[in-house]
Amino acid sequence: MEFKLQFTDENARCAQITTAHSTFSTPCFMPVGTQACVKALDAIDMKESLGAKIILANTYHTYLRPGANLIAEFGGLHNYTKYDLSFLTDSGGFQAFSLNSNTKHEEDGIIFKSHIDGSKHKFTPFSVLKTQYLLNSDICMVLDDLCALPASEERIKASLKRTILWAKESLKMKDEFLNIDEDALLKKYSYELYKSDFKQKIKAQKREQNIFAIVQGATDKNYRKECLEGILSCENKHKFDGLAIGGLSVGEENILMYETLENLCPLMPKDRPRYLMGVGTPLDLVVGVKNGVDMFDCVMPTRNARNATLFTSFGKLNIKAASMKDDENAIDNNCSCYTCKNYSRAYLHHLFKAKEITFFRLASLHNLHYYLTLMKDIQEAIKQKRFKEFYNEFIKIYKLI
């Protein structure tokens, strides 16, 4: 992975990242394709209509269904989904934790029951990276131990210990990725769908797995520092390709997240991307960038779209409001997305009220276009050294909502 830092404006950064599958500018937002599909949209929507250069898929979900082995047989996520640009995959740890009541954290991994069929599984630092290898993720996340906030000192300390230990384990995969033994891998996972041309397909893929470590530590600046230092001290001839900030936006006050970013970001290496996981609102993104974050992902734009909340240049718009019924305007007359170019608020209001599936795609296209355009505007502001003005202007508009 190539990370070229191109412009800075105080702490805000603009870089270019090149993976085996695409080149994209940061700060960037990654649409979420939980089950190897961005909800209500398809690969052509993502590439052609939205111009998204990187999306996220969830390891937990794809591991359980359709299975990483099957995706590998199809030539990885890229060929299976036909979205052939970059994929970042999370480690699966967060879902194993959030979707199950019976999750058990052990020193060497996480035991959980499938939310689909109740079957028992274990994620270890090695297993999740091997799964991500099969998915052919461009950016793989290490397994971390996340705790919901608020958490006890004891829980946070245990989380830090495991997170650092698991990061260290994960780094060993750097060698293994370069020289992976597919036969052993197949044997280990005893792939039911094994086909004779599996190895050939797995080898034909453009492949370069990058590994990002994850910094935990709740909203405490000392714990965050300790975790970051612990992770960096694991590095040897191999380094992590990027560093993520995990465990935020999990129930804490917004201001605590912002303070955590303010304290943590300046300590993070400048030569690698910084990724704030699972965050957030447009405001969170702008504040994140101000503190030096490069990458974001969140289900908010697509989830809100499905609930009729649309983002615009003048704040949020509730398309199910009665006032929308006869409104001839586009969602946002300043917006150039597919939906705004073609449809009125009135028609979208009708589609939502009439429970037409079509609504979900049109609303999701709009909200993702808003997020992706926001990131482009941010990049432009950083390049022109006017991010501060951009930030102030944005805060002003956003506060009006």
Next chain:
Amino acid sequence: MEFKLQFTDENARCAQITTAHSTFSTPCFMPVGTQACVKALDAIDMKESLGAKIILANTYHTYLRPGANLIAEFGGLHNYTKYDLSFLTDSGGFQAFSLNSNTKHEEDGIIFKSHIDGSKHKFTPFSVLKTQYLLNSDICMVLDDLCALPASEERIKASLKRTILWAKESLKMKDEFLNIDEDALLKKYSYELYKSDFKQKIKAQKREQNIFAIVQGATDKNYRKECLEGILSCENKHKFDGLAIGGLSVGEENILMYETLENLCPLMPKDRPRYLMGVGTPLDLVVGVKNGVDMFDCVMPTRNARNATLFTSFGKLNIKAASMKDDENAIDNNCSCYTCKNYSRAYLHHLFKAKEITFFRLASLHNLHYYLTLMKDIQEAIKQKRFKEFYNEFIKIYKLI
């Protein structure tokens, strides 16, 4: 409306129809946009991806929500939905009957309760055509009295009497359509959403309302003949622009429908389109054409798509079958639709199993492409005077399913 009969091959006909909004060839299939939206698709899908030149919308649904007056204010169905080619609208009688248990047929119309809010409404031959005027339908259907099959002699006779009477009433709208008094119309319907530019908008539309009458008579050839003759005897200086066959595919054996078409079609005027309402399977379409039917509509392609049943050149395919899980083929390798060009059966299987909304659009695009392509192939076969071979070949493939 211009109806140019271009080719015939025994009873099969190929014609060109031109309305105020599009020109299309027959035999044609009209995708169904019940609530002013073809389920899971949008206007661009219909026009650009599928090339559909005419679609159907339901008067009952659009009348109740969002309301015909609102659609009129937006410049009719064409501008409201942004599908600016031809619309055929049914009369609403069928839904008033099928969606309600409390429907009451009176001599002058149908009283029913809204399935949305329970409010009471009455459809009369005049009111449904006025509603269709507001929708700016290119082809308007008269109100008819449909009976479920099997039905008593008494019920069928009552249905015929009303259907003929209502057709006669409807024909009077021909004059009114040419010289409609919008002020009176607005007053009569006391539009809550009345806006000052309403009249201007209604007048700015391309407008030419055509009226099709509907032949009822269950599966009895004598009743069908009586109804057709009754309807044609109403004609004076004005004629119906087309004739529809209603009340079929409502519970009777398939063979009875085919026999009814065989008996009725030869009696129908040759100089106008014949429209078989709400029918049907691909086989029904091919048999319909063989008997001289020109137009069809049915929810089958979109409804089956949502239930994972896909139509192909070799029969039906159940995409949820376990065998699809690792199938790298397109739904139909011979198909050139958006979905087959881009996605594998395996990925579509996964999207269905994972309950991804995206599946509904991709499957609907494929099934509608199948129906629309089938009609193009039929047109070509008629032009080349080889419809009989086409029919025999089709029957052979279809019987294999």
